[in-house]
Amino acid sequence: MKKERRPRIEIMAVGTELLSPYFQDTNSLYLSQRLNDLGMEVTFKTIVGDDWKNLLLCIKQALSRADIIFAIGGLGPTEDDKTREAFADALGRKLVYREELFQKIKERFERRGLSMPSTNLKQSYLIEGADALQNNNGTAPGIWLDSGPQKIVLLPGPPHELKPIFEESVWPKLQDLRRGYRARKVLKITGITESQMEALISDLYPQEPRLQVTTLAYPGQLEIHLASYSKRGPHQAEKEVEALKDKIRQRLKENVFSESGEELEEVVGNLLRQRKKTLAVAESCSGGFLSHRLTNVPGSSDCFLECAVTYSNKAKSDLLGVPMSLIQKSGAVSAPVAEAMAKGIQQRAQASYGLAITGIAGPAGGTPEKPVGLVYTALAFGKRTKVGKSLFLGKREQIKFQSTQKALDMLRRHLLRTKRKK
Amino acid sequence: MKKERRPRIEIMAVGTELLSPYFQDTNSLYLSQRLNDLGMEVTFKTIVGDDWKNLLLCIKQALSRADIIFAIGGLGPTEDDKTREAFADALGRKLVYREELFQKIKERFERRGLSMPSTNLKQSYLIEGADALQNNNGTAPGIWLDSGPQKIVLLPGPPHELKPIFEESVWPKLQDLRRGYRARKVLKITGITESQMEALISDLYPQEPRLQVTTLAYPGQLEIHLASYSKRGPHQAEKEVEALKDKIRQRLKENVFSESGEELEEVVGNLLRQRKKTLAVAESCSGGFLSHRLTNVPGSSDCFLECAVTYSNKAKSDLLGVPMSLIQKSGAVSAPVAEAMAKGIQQRAQASYGLAITGIAGPAGGTPEKPVGLVYTALAFGKRTKVGKSLFLGKREQIKFQSTQKALDMLRRHLLRTKRKK
Secondary structure (H helix, E strand, O other): HHHHHOEEEEEEOOOHHHHHOOOOOOOOHHHHHHHHHHHOOOOOOEEEOOOOHHHHHHHHHHHHHHOOEEEEEEOOOOOOOOOOHHHHHHOOOOEOHHHHHHHHHHHHHOOOOOOOOOOHHHHHEEEEEOOEEOOOOOOHHHEEEEEEEEEEEEEEEOHHHHHHHHHHHHHHHHHHHHHOEEEEEEEEEEOOOOHHHHHHHHHHOOOOOOEEEEEEEEEOOEEEEEEEEEEEOOOHHHHHHHHHHHHHHHHHHEEEEEOOOOHHHHHHHHHHHOOOOOEEEEEEEOHHHHHHHOOOOOHHHHHHEEEEOOOOOHHHHHHHHHHHHHHHHHHOOOHHHHHHHHHHHHHOOOOOOOEEEEEOOOOOOOOOOOOOOEEEEEEEEEOOEEEEEEEOOOHHHHHHHHHHHHHHHHHHHHHHHHHHOO | OHHHOOOOEEEEEEOOHHHHOOOOOOHHHHHHHHHHHHHOOOEEEEEEOOHHHHHHHHHHHHHHOOEEEEEOOOOOOOOOOOOOHHHHHHHOOOOEEOOOHHHHHHHHHHOOOOOOOHHHHHHHHEEEEEEEOOOOOOOOOOOEEOOEEEEEEOOOOOHHHHHHHHHHHHHHHHHHHOOOOOEEEEEEEOOOHHHHHHHHHHHHHHOOOEEEEEEEEEEEEEEEEEEEEEOOHHHHHHHHHHHHHHHHHHHHHHEEOOOOOOOHHHHHHHHHOOOOOOOOEEEEOOOHHHHHHHHHHHHHHHHHEEEEEEOOOOHHHHHHHHOOHHHHHHHHOOHHHHHHHHHHHHHHHOEEEEEEEEEOOOOOOOOOOOOOEEEEEEEEEEEEEEEEEOOOOOOOOHHHHHHHHHHHHHHHHHHHHHHHOO
């Protein structure tokens, strides 16, 4: 029975800066993801500073409670860096000099035309009985130690050093400890609320612990993270998560905009490119955020032509040809003005589509009839337009984001239907 | 002597989701900030899931090593929420029913026209000998317990519940444990590199441990966080940090753009408003990001008129009046085109200032002569223009950000000089 107990895993991040209000450990999120892929779960996370006594205490407590310990940071050349030394002390093992490590560190400096500082010498020491894990992006090697049944892994703190060491040297060694295979999928959703989504799919939530569903809700976007564990093999896990994804997908239909991690602006950019269509944008309350999102996608110049951010009424009239009389009659935040903006930018840019946003992002500027969060989005296509009205909650930037999300989604749904008609 | 030992503080975040790759504890950053204000430092941070045995183990280890323990989360109504129960168990204390807590929770539901679910009943129980800390934003009261010399504070996990409880009920109680007074300042800097800054000010870095300097470097922005501790009182701490800030400020001069936490776009917005000047913007490679940043500031419609995102050459010519011949001669990414864009938008919008960005954000589109990261920024003022050339490193979004930072900074420095001339 003892063998069947799930291994207890502790991730320990070492560094006084991680106890300040300014820095946060993010390496543990990455490690958790990869350990989950092996069918393992993290049991404890600890953060401790460079103080010798406290560090030693945490190491001893970790050794008393965990089967696998990942310690991150404190392997550098400075006096503050004591993780290697403290683990050796807690385990009652010596630190042993390794000539081949010394040579590698020395060569690393020499390649850059520098001589090795004497402080780096301590990085050529290993805990007795441990293996060095090669670091191609820094001077501190990682350390792997089998201490009886316990596994102890020391990794440098900078993510660009930690991740390659983990993938190249730790991941292969962890295969023996693998408890299963995990496959995962992410569905991204927009256009419905969290409770609407729950009502559509909650009966599909699996009861078996080998299938996991995690729902994340942001203003304007929902995400469903699906994971499947299998003892049998990666194909079984993949098959099961795929089947669950398909079921959820069938219920949520077009509300799902991405199954492979893409952001909404990427999806829209791809749909435009596939159809050889072009887009121009007119923004008022979103203030350029829609254009910013669209141009975050590399290669967006293929389909994105231009944007006019028309904050003032004069700009709406001058740049987009929205008649001043219409603005005076309906107000700058209105369906007719949104439609005129979309048409105006479509014509000016000679684009396949014109997309427009006008609304009240707040915190000031709301009235009982037109409250903060009221937003009109309009799409011009061919000689026609469609318009949407929304009332968003949240702070200024959240309202701006939701406006851009709504506009992108209008275009996405339109593009999907365009495809079907062909 | 024992009294003089610094208290060891542990922050423990409870919740299985915090061991997944999707969620991160951020409450501890806020608590660290406020504890630092009392002259206290966090010694340990622990994250543990809802599993009873592991939770109990962490609590016992925390009780064995810390003088003050903050435990966050696990006070909710569901079966998973066991923090209250596990602390009672570890301390060998009973949970006692408190009628007044029951009434408060019941009333909270009744005010919303709901009846109290039976699961919430357990939130009316307190650890024997503890005080309840009123929660005006949720059903779970916080808990304060003096257990011999140890202080134990249990707080609900949602930040909008935790923060008010901390400020209203925990902060006053911590005054007895205060070990000093802390004052802090943040300087934000742009226009110089980290090493240029170091060369200017590193001799000012204080040797006394009561003065702390933390430098944070981001692409396009540096921050110096200054803190001063004093045993004597808040005025002494304030005086010392102010004096250090002034010294650094004198060395860094105009490179410091903010002393009170404002972002660069806020600073520029304020400078424009104070001078009753208006701004219009033309963007190519930054794709609307500059306009987005400017309009993130509430009230920006006072001074920000419009923006044209001119990705295509046609748009540069059509919207901004940049001659096609100039684009063909100099290239879209060139000083003359940047200047023509700035002039073009200034004239079109009849704005006091026109600000323009053109460059190569990558990852594609670079050439040996015009590599990825090459960016021209131009400012049009009156009938004149000035132009800047930069070579930024980083990914697409980082290059976009640095471009907007450079453009805003050009305008800021110009506005500062305008003031002096008056």
